[in-house]
Amino acid sequence: xxxxxxxxxxxxxxxxxxxxxxxxxxxxxxxxxxxxxxxxxxxxxxxxxxxxxxxxxxxxxxxxxxxxxxxxxxxxxxxxxxxxxxxxxxxxxxxxxxxxxxxxxxxxxxxxxxxxxxxxxxxxxxxxxxxxxxxxxxxxxxxxxxxxxxxxxxxxxxx
Numbered sequence: 001x002x003x004x005x006x007x008x009x010x011x012x013x014x015x016x017x018x019x020x021x022x023x024x025x026x027x028x029x030x031x032x033x034x035x036x037x038x039x040x041x042x043x044x045x046x047x048x049x050x051x052x053x054x055x056x057x058x059x060x061x062x063x064x065x066x067x068x069x070x071x072x073x074x075x076x077x078x079x080x081x082x083x084x085x086x087x088x089x090x091x092x093x094x095x096x097x098x099x100x101x102x103x104x105x106x107x108x109x110x111x112x113x114x115x116x117x118x119x120x121x122x123x124x125x126x127x128x129x130x131x132x133x134x135x136x137x138x139x140x141x142x143x144x145x146x147x148x149x150x151x152x153x154x155x156x157x158x159x
Contacts, residue, residue, distance in 0.1 A: 002040075005032045053108055057088070079118045083143075087113035087154060096131055100159035104129075107148035115156070116143030123159040133157060 009027050010020035045052040082092075087105035095102050100123075107113060124137040124144055137144050137156070148154055 002038050003032055003036055006030050050109055081117060081119060083114075083116045085114045086111050086148060087115075090153075095157060100157050102127070102131055103156045103158060105154050107150060107152045107154060109150045111148060113146045113148045113154060114143065115146075116141075117158075118142065119158075121158055123157075125157045127155040127157050129153070129155055131155070131157065 006027055007030070009025040010022040012018075012020040012024060041056070043052045043055050045055070082089075082103070084105065087107055089103070089105050091102070091104040093102050094100075103115070105113065119142075121139055121142065124139055125133045126135050126137060126146065127133050137146065146154065146156075
């Protein structure tokens, strides 16, 4: 499904189900009327989806950064703030309580998620989805390595 457009939040008169899945409210904004453009790629490959994943990641749009106000600091002129492997980045945002950043990602397979950064990290912790901390993580040389299971969602607090 490239675009899912509905006119009602739920309908009680469906042929395949009795009763609605929620309130029968009109949702005119969910019609998505107009022109839409999509990019689609097919990746022929041998083996399972794990072999095609690196090619699919190159097709995905990378995060875009916008310039902010200039400031003097200890960072190099050119660098990646984060280098991540073994985990597909799904979110990077300020923590809800204002203490650091929350990095969230999805593990495609069992292994090690590795994160390195040029930022001066003083603390990192594994968290639940609600950002409450589970355990402190050991930082080594500006990074960390965390065991992950296939399909696991990993949430980290970085301070």
